[in-house]
Amino acid sequence: MGADEDAVIGRRGSRPKGVARRQEILDRAIEVFREQGASGTSLRRIAEAIGVSHAALLHYFDSREQLLVAVYAHAEQNHENPPGLRPGIDTMIHAARRNVDIPGLVTLYSTLLAASLEDEEGVGRDFFTARFDVLRGSITESLRVQQREGLVRDDVPAEHLAALLIAASDGLQIQWLLDPGVGLESTLQTLGVLLRPPA
Amino acid sequence: MGADEDAVIGRRGSRPKGVARRQEILDRAIEVFREQGASGTSLRRIAEAIGVSHAALLHYFDSREQLLVAVYAHAEQNHENPPGLRPGIDTMIHAARRNVDIPGLVTLYSTLLAASLEDEEGVGRDFFTARFDVLRGSITESLRVQQREGLVRDDVPAEHLAALLIAASDGLQIQWLLDPGVGLESTLQTLGVLLRPPA
DNA sequence: GTCTATACTTTGATAGAC
DNA sequence: GTCTATCAAAGTATAGAC
Known part of the structure; x- marks a missing residue:
């Protein structure tokens, strides 16, 4: 080679x-x-x-596949998190809102993700594995801090909450694409309520 | 004909x-x-x-596509909900556990779902739109009952919780496929904790 | 280094023979 | 009802022009 x-x-x-x-x-x-x-x-x-x-x-x-992954990665990195916002519900809502703004981006994401599940050796596999790993890590860390500050309930593990946040965001964007009546943002806000410590 | x-x-x-x-x-x-x-x-x-x-x-x-959708629909209907279990967290966990048991079923689901997003006219589009609609409807209704019984917190709309349940389940199965360390079942259990009414 | 031309292979789909 | 033949489109790979 x-x-x-x-x-x-x-x-x-x-x-x-x-x-x-x-x-x-x-x-x-x-x-x-x-x-x-x-x-x-x-x-x-x-x-x-x-x-x-x-x-x-x-x-x-x-x-x-490599081209499409690069396209998605490029688009994703182009709208990074607004400064001063710690990874959590708000950043997920922010990201989801913009994803939905670019037609085909959620579809591209879903297609590449599904393809990466099919092909154990593909380029997409490494990309998405790493992406989920990094995302879960940074959100977990951020949530742990917020747990200590009393902003997030601390009776459940932060790792679980991080995985749930990502999963919910991904899944809701798809449901929203198929039926805009789902209420993407409001539903994510509700998830935010679930994260608050019991009064 | x-x-x-x-x-x-x-x-x-x-x-x-x-x-x-x-x-x-x-x-x-x-x-x-x-x-x-x-x-x-x-x-x-x-x-x-x-x-x-x-x-x-x-x-x-x-x-x-029609063949594959039929294959998935057939496989899904083959393992229906265990009797006496109302749609909710437990049924989602039950379903997720079995999905993961059949190699390729989650992948097939994700692939067909992604394809249905790409093709506005495809067979899969109607299938998944209807599937989400039915799922959200039955879970919403079930959760509403459980809210009245005091089993589920009632300070958030049941429709949101239903959409969140489905989204989280779908998303977590994918994350689990890419990294089995995610803890599919335990994370869903944590979501169950979030649904409980504040003590 | 950049790109065109071209050919190979697989795939979904259709038409017609048996 | 099933097969063979065939097609168009697509991903991929190579040779070579500039």
């Missing part, structure tokens, strides 16, 4: 490829998603919308 | 198509999932495992 050769030869490895152009492609790909939603996400359709051949995309990304 | 002809002609009606054969195919397809998991779910692979051509499957199911 070329990468191995680089490592062996001693070249300063891992400058994936044209970083600038790669970013450019990602940005335009996100635009495609913002306009067309999750439909027509085949390599050829994306390439056509960007104005290159589908093979060109594979010059920067090893596979369609 | 053949079924209509039968009815008009007066033959002993309503053998829509090969109902028996259709069931047979479904049963064997589920076996394939139980053994091989969610991998190799292409029409040709399933057909090969059953011993027919892939076109034969399309004789009984209009599309691959």
